[in-house]
Amino acid sequence: MTDDEYEAELARLQVALVDAQIWAQAEGKKICIVFEGRDSAGKDGAIKRITEHLSVRQTRIIALPKPSDREKSQWWFQRYAEHLPAAGEWVIFNRSWYNRAGVEKVMGFSTPQEQEIFLRDVTPFETMLDDAGIILIKLWLDISKKEQKARLDDRRADPLKRLKVSPLDAVAQEKWDAYSAARDEMLRRSHHAGGPWTCVKTDKKKDARLNTIRHILHILGCPAYSLDVPAPDADIVFGYDKVIAGERELFK
Amino acid sequence: MTDDEYEAELARLQVALVDAQIWAQAEGKKICIVFEGRDSAGKDGAIKRITEHLSVRQTRIIALPKPSDREKSQWWFQRYAEHLPAAGEWVIFNRSWYNRAGVEKVMGFSTPQEQEIFLRDVTPFETMLDDAGIILIKLWLDISKKEQKARLDDRRADPLKRLKVSPLDAVAQEKWDAYSAARDEMLRRSHHAGGPWTCVKTDKKKDARLNTIRHILHILGCPAYSLDVPAPDADIVFGYDKVIAGERELFK
Amino acid sequence: MTDDEYEAELARLQVALVDAQIWAQAEGKKICIVFEGRDSAGKDGAIKRITEHLSVRQTRIIALPKPSDREKSQWWFQRYAEHLPAAGEWVIFNRSWYNRAGVEKVMGFSTPQEQEIFLRDVTPFETMLDDAGIILIKLWLDISKKEQKARLDDRRADPLKRLKVSPLDAVAQEKWDAYSAARDEMLRRSHHAGGPWTCVKTDKKKDARLNTIRHILHILGCPAYSLDVPAPDADIVFGYDKVIAGERELFK
Amino acid sequence: MTDDEYEAELARLQVALVDAQIWAQAEGKKICIVFEGRDSAGKDGAIKRITEHLSVRQTRIIALPKPSDREKSQWWFQRYAEHLPAAGEWVIFNRSWYNRAGVEKVMGFSTPQEQEIFLRDVTPFETMLDDAGIILIKLWLDISKKEQKARLDDRRADPLKRLKVSPLDAVAQEKWDAYSAARDEMLRRSHHAGGPWTCVKTDKKKDARLNTIRHILHILGCPAYSLDVPAPDADIVFGYDKVIAGERELFK
Numbered sequence A, B, C, D: 001m002t003d004d005e006y007e008a009e010l011a012r013l014q015v016a017l018v019d020a021q022i023w024a025q026a027e028g029k030k031i032c033i034v035f036e037g038r039d040s041a042g043k044d045g046a047i048k049r050i051t052e053h054l055s056v057r058q059t060r061i062i063a064l065p066k067p068s069d070r071e072k073s074q075w076w077f078q079r080y081a082e083h084l085p086a087a088g089e090w091v092i093f094n095r096s097w098y099n100r101a102g103v104e105k106v107m108g109f110s111t112p113q114e115q116e117i118f119l120r121d122v123t124p125f126e127t128m129l130d131d132a133g134i135i136l137i138k139l140w141l142d143i144s145k146k147e148q149k150a151r152l153d154d155r156r157a158d159p160l161k162r163l164k165v166s167p168l169d170a171v172a173q174e175k176w177d178a179y180s181a182a183r184d185e186m187l188r189r190s191h192h193a194g195g196p197w198t199c200v201k202t203d204k205k206k207d208a209r210l211n212t213i214r215h216i217l218h219i220l221g222c223p224a225y226s227l228d229v230p231a232p233d234a235d236i237v238f239g240y241d242k243v244i245a246g247e248r249e250l251f252k
């Protein structure tokens, strides 16, 4: 795919996202998209393309900093719940409540018991959101160890990306296996009817972005797309059930 | 019980509540007490006695007005969740998320489907609070039809109580049976290990208040009560399981 | 005044408060009452009597705990501003933004520069609230050194009042003069047309409470009081301008 | 300026923005940037370039929808105040409290009295933010009538920009003069030492963006810019005092 082809296709898909938001506003739909994935898996970039032409007043990107002490003592989902969408709103979480099963587990930022409780509670939590009519789209952006290394190295060299370099990056490669194990347990235990996980291979950024948007558009199923929305490439975007069935693999 | 005896016993129990809050602060306990019951069942009065000597900065009474349109479109529990207690805090709900199964059902303020979803979701919701270490005490204040009539009549005659008279009072007696049916389904479906219902007979206000406090103190189980806390009177305060077992009855 | 006379007069005045709230709801008035005063000056007790028969859903008592580190770095008025009343609401601050000029100054909880900025900014801040149609009633509860000592001693002896005993009480007497100086500067610099200070002598609790309510009722000037509201006793309740004019004195 | 030159210079300036945010975090600076200007003046586009490489967790873009009825009854600044920055945070307002003096005045969304109050209160409000150490950067993006027409026409034709088309656009040209008059009064009355207005000519988008960033960088005055930051072009970016002095003109 050339750059021009990518840009053209991206613009086509963004037109459909605009269709979808106009429709969602009219219908009072509530959209909640959760982006998860290792450091440098491409969360920020994907979110940028999705929101590029959406309404600034109806779309919120939520990227919470680490919890304060008071927040730590509260119900874990509390500080996320206050940002959930009302009618017509789109809320995109750049990392989310799943921190507890990912970075917090690997880095020891919470207790094993808290992490276990999270994994037990997340399915009922999301089932309630589903019951409330919130369209919940959960995306796991999956990057290979090699590509992550390349991106993290690149970040460190790029003066524009210094704010992306976090102390946690330093151990991302080192703790690769721990993150893989955390991811596997997390996906396995939180994949459910009201909040299924979709995996996206992100080693090729452009393919990942285009297919992520295609997937979102398919899930939203807006009846009024002014253009054909091709199905996502099944090798790039696939439900976690395909992984369970052994038909697809996540990076190890 | 004379007035003096009542005041003396109330003061004794309030001393134990003070013990309990000092302990809860030190231990970082999170206390959440939910008061439910028909109009005039005695929620405001009980809450007043409980909070009388508690810390104004660590205790919050939450009495939400009816939801705005935007709130109506959100996840039902969202506007309640933001008030849940952090470490050391006591939060008392004067009416709560249970509105959906009570007044909203009887008055048609939400759809039957929304009410059904609530009854399905409230147990997992509260189970999560329990998992988070929140001590959840749910109280159903049970008043008889006759006593309610007397109190509502009294309110209408008392210039001090005009702000308690709500348009909904007018139909409380008329819709008595609908409220009873709503209550029965609500209690039955939301009585669970992490959030058991306790019923309190409130036709006799003083007995009700003293025994409510005794119950709270027993549940909190603060090891350092400076005074003996008598068990609540089992004819006034009883778990909803007693009703299920046919050993106690709620007013019809 | 006997207890019975006090109770009777309190009830009469509370009836007028109920009148006032009914009127304020109908007219969409926004009421904001600020209670300031030294430890044990009677803030909690006065607030209790005022709110006793008001609507729990339209009246909020705000008693904020000490600011978190994040809050400390924000605009000082920010965490108070979020609680200001909307149409029909009554908000009562039990201590307020004036902490910066009182306890924070005496105890050194903020810098002299922050305290100076506060004293410079508070008048424009309140002028804006006044411009916004918020009825702002600022009360300085004035207690004598001797009476404070008696009350603090009493607190320490009373198991019911243990939650009122704060580490700051211990130095209240010792730092009496520093508190007096802080008070004098605060009142002098923040007494202005849109937010005048009213002083209340509180050594006699009952007189203080009755006269505080009378003052509030006079300020609100609800046209529909169902009972005559006597003017407050000019020796107990007086504008700070009387102090400026040398006609009244605050305790030294 | 070719596209490549623009991109190269943009990247250079963004590197300096990254420097500035790293410094602001370390120093606990609080940054608040207000973007104002007519429809299509280029607010969204400029904000996008500024935030492109900033930390998603320390930077918030606030683009509030129209106020609810409850919000309308509150102190006007209240719903904005809650988003003000704490230490280390950058908050960018895409339209702001100035709505009251612009769109609300021209469209009659509030009363003349409310608008007058706003113009009287905004200077003391912002002076307080300045006193609180918030670095407040207020930008008026100034577009010509002709260029606005072209952009609005373009929007209507571009399926990607449909969410930018608002009912208010329809009258933007028609009410051009009313908007000019509102702007002139607004700038004149709210230009003050603690919150000076800077005007940016935005008919040439690229020049506008680069110079806007240069201006921000100069104001921030981070000592550690790793690159030279050229001064903004004085014909594109200029203080409102230049307009007052008759040295520069805004579009009529």
Ligand SMILES: Nc1ncnc2c1ncn2[C@@H]1O[C@H](COP(=O)(O)OP(=O)(O)O)[C@@H](O)[C@H]1O
Residues within 6 Å of the ligand: A039, A064, A065, A066, A067, A095, A099, A103, A104, A109, A164, A166, A167, A168, A169, D056, D057
């Ligand atoms: N000490 C901590 N406790 C809990 N969570 C933390 C802690 N430090 C960082 N986090 C969380 O870990 C996640 C990843 O951090 P980081 O890699 O720095 O952010 P980003 O995803 O923006 O690159 C973020 O959601 C952050 O809030």
Ligand SMILES: Nc1ncnc2c1ncn2[C@@H]1O[C@H](COP(=O)(O)OP(=O)(O)O)[C@@H](O)[C@H]1O
Residues within 6 Å of the ligand: B039, B064, B065, B066, B067, B095, B099, B103, B104, B109, B164, B166, B167, B168, B169, C056, C057
């Ligand atoms: N239209 C409505 N929609 C939803 N809830 C409502 C509506 N009207 C009243 N309520 C709720 O019904 C409950 C009972 O109302 P009311 O009897 O007036 O209050 P109170 O419990 O203070 O006496 C309150 O929680 C109130 O918020």
Ligand SMILES: Nc1ncnc2c1ncn2[C@@H]1O[C@H](COP(=O)(O)OP(=O)(O)O)[C@@H](O)[C@H]1O
Residues within 6 Å of the ligand: A056, A057, D039, D064, D065, D066, D067, D095, D099, D103, D104, D109, D164, D166, D167, D168, D169
């Ligand atoms: N009825 C209204 N009352 C008050 N403000 C409004 C109203 N309608 C729109 N606004 C405000 O006017 C501003 C301009 O609206 P619009 O042109 O639709 O938005 P945008 O700036 O996103 O293009 C926004 O800040 C919006 O919140």
Ligand SMILES: Nc1ncnc2c1ncn2[C@@H]1O[C@H](COP(=O)(O)O)[C@@H](O)[C@H]1O
Residues within 6 Å of the ligand: C039, C064, C065, C066, C067, C095, C099, C103, C104, C109, C166, C167, C168, C169
């Ligand atoms: N360390 C502190 N910093 C700022 N304010 C405080 C601090 N400690 C107590 N306060 C405030 O001082 C006031 C009196 O405290 P207390 O007497 O403990 O209720 C309350 O408003 C407290 O929030």
